Amino acid sequence: MQNTNGRGSLENNSRERLLETATELFAEKGYAATSVREIVERAGVSKPVLYYYFKSKEGLFYAILEWAAEVQQDILNEIFEAPGTVKDRFIFLYRRVQEGIREYQSLYIMIHGLIFGPPQGVPEYDFASYQRHMLDAVKRIYADGVSSGEIRHIDADEVAFLVLALLDFSLNMDVVLPELADPQRPERLLQLAFQGLNKR
Amino acid sequence: MQNTNGRGSLENNSRERLLETATELFAEKGYAATSVREIVERAGVSKPVLYYYFKSKEGLFYAILEWAAEVQQDILNEIFEAPGTVKDRFIFLYRRVQEGIREYQSLYIMIHGLIFGPPQGVPEYDFASYQRHMLDAVKRIYADGVSSGEIRHIDADEVAFLVLALLDFSLNMDVVLPELADPQRPERLLQLAFQGLNKR
DNA sequence: GTCTATACAATGATAGAC
DNA sequence: GTCTATCATTGTATAGAC
Numbered sequence: 001m002q003n004t005n006g007r008g009s010l011e012n013n014s015r016e017r018l019l020e021t022a023t024e025l026f027a028e029k030g031y032a033a034t035s036v037r038e039i040v041e042r043a044g045v046s047k048p049v050l051y052y053y054f055k056s057k058e059g060l061f062y063a064i065l066e067w068a069a070e071v072q073q074d075i076l077n078e079i080f081e082a083p084g085t086v087k088d089r090f091i092f093l094y095r096r097v098q099e100g101i102r103e104y105q106s107l108y109i110m111i112h113g114l115i116f117g118p119p120q121g122v123p124e125y126d127f128a129s130y131q132r133h134m135l136d137a138v139k140r141i142y143a144d145g146v147s148s149g150e151i152r153h154i155d156a157d158e159v160a161f162l163v164l165a166l167l168d169f170s171l172n173m174d175v176v177l178p179e180l181a182d183p184q185r186p187e188r189l190l191q192l193a194f195q196g197l198n199k200r
Numbered sequence: 201m202q203n204t205n206g207r208g209s210l211e212n213n214s215r216e217r218l219l220e221t222a223t224e225l226f227a228e229k230g231y232a233a234t235s236v237r238e239i240v241e242r243a244g245v246s247k248p249v250l251y252y253y254f255k256s257k258e259g260l261f262y263a264i265l266e267w268a269a270e271v272q273q274d275i276l277n278e279i280f281e282a283p284g285t286v287k288d289r290f291i292f293l294y295r296r297v298q299e300g301i302r303e304y305q306s307l308y309i310m311i312h313g314l315i316f317g318p319p320q321g322v323p324e325y326d327f328a329s330y331q332r333h334m335l336d337a338v339k340r341i342y343a344d345g346v347s348s349g350e351i352r353h354i355d356a357d358e359v360a361f362l363v364l365a366l367l368d369f370s371l372n373m374d375v376v377l378p379e380l381a382d383p384q385r386p387e388r389l390l391q392l393a394f395q396g397l398n399k400r
Numbered sequence: 401g402t403c404t405a406t407a408c409a410a411t412g413a414t415a416g417a418c
Numbered sequence: 419g420t421c422t423a424t425c426a427t428t429g430t431a432t433a434g435a436c
Contacts, residue, residue: 014420029318116372119229131377159392170361193392
């Protein structure tokens with residue numbers, strides 16, 4: 001009993017294919033610019049299949065968002081358990097997030113587009129929560145470091161913004177200017193931020 | 201001879217109103233999700249007026265992009281002429297950009313959405329050029345500071361990424377999480393980056 | 401330059417057979 | 419669960435009068 005999709009198990013079902021295909025298209029072109037016809041064509045199913053599983057284009061959209069929230073939670077839980085100094089843990093956060101993005105590339109691009117791009121006639125949803133969770137994670141790591149006395153005591157919000165800014169901007173630029181893409185950049189920028197730009 | 205639009209001169213013409221209205225709508229909802237019907241309705245003109253001045257929805261879109269490129273160039277030219285230390289000039293850049301954004305809010309949000317959001321069935325255009333120009337500006341200021349010996353010699357690309365990351369991320373978050381918005385944040389983050397997070 | 405009226409393709413969604 | 423065929427609506431764009 002073999003299957004043809006190259007993946008491990010027998011999830012050749014239409015529902016999974018629709019989820020993945022729609023995520024790709026929403027990432028590539030955006031929600032409003034993607035038609036259900038395109039989705040079902042690329043997924044190799046007919047239109048009523050989509051409406052059978054998800055009720056509407058919006059329903060499919062929400063199903064993807066739920067999936068994304070789960071993925072983020074799993075990654076953050078891993079990050080919280082990582083040991084080491086604050087800097088070590090920030091670097092682990094960077095690496096783990098980058099790894100997650102490689103694994104769920106379309107999902108990341110789609111969510112990112114929804115957070116920072118225009119609301120494309122998209123239904124109500126608290127997209128900012130993804131960012132809030134990231135800020136909270138950084139603050140939590142930083143708070144641990146302050147209480148253990150290993151790091152300068154600065155406003156936690158400020159540090160969280162700085163640490164996330166370096167990661168987020170680097171990831172953005174990897175997409176916007178691929179010719180400058182560099183997976184090591186976030187760590188180097190963090191190093192720079194720890195040392196400071198001033199002359200010693 | 202007075203006019204009713206509150207602005208200085210007699211530019212009550214349909215073309216200007218269409219440009220501004222379309223910019224607002226593209227910023228609010230995105231290109232694909234905005235219909236020409238909505239644009240002309242809010243602008244208070246009829247459909248053929250739009251097609252008369254801009255030939256198509258795309259033509260209107262391109263006209264807005266040209267306008268945006270001019271605005272950015274003007275602001276950057278001002279920034280290049282500002283005097284002071286590198287840090288002074290970075291801060292002036294932050295302030296001048298923030299001022300520009302306040303003045304052309306919809307234009308900024310629209311462009312930003314195009315750079316970082318999904319291509320919403322939008323015609324070909326080198327949106328990344330806006331980011332490239334910003335990076336170049338920061339590098340130029342930094343290079344001046346290095347040659348005058350006032351600042352640590354670090355890879356210019358790295359510094360440019362760091363300086364822009366702080367500004368860009370702060371501006372993003374002002375939009376995404378308005379409850380945390382703070383116009384002073386970019387400067388404080390820059391201060392932090394100059395000093396470094398490490399204990400002295 | 402600006403209008404009314406309309407052409408015509410594409411959209412999201414469904415009915416009903418299998 | 420999945421199909422074919424079709425619906426009502428909305429989309430961009432234009433013709434032709436003024």
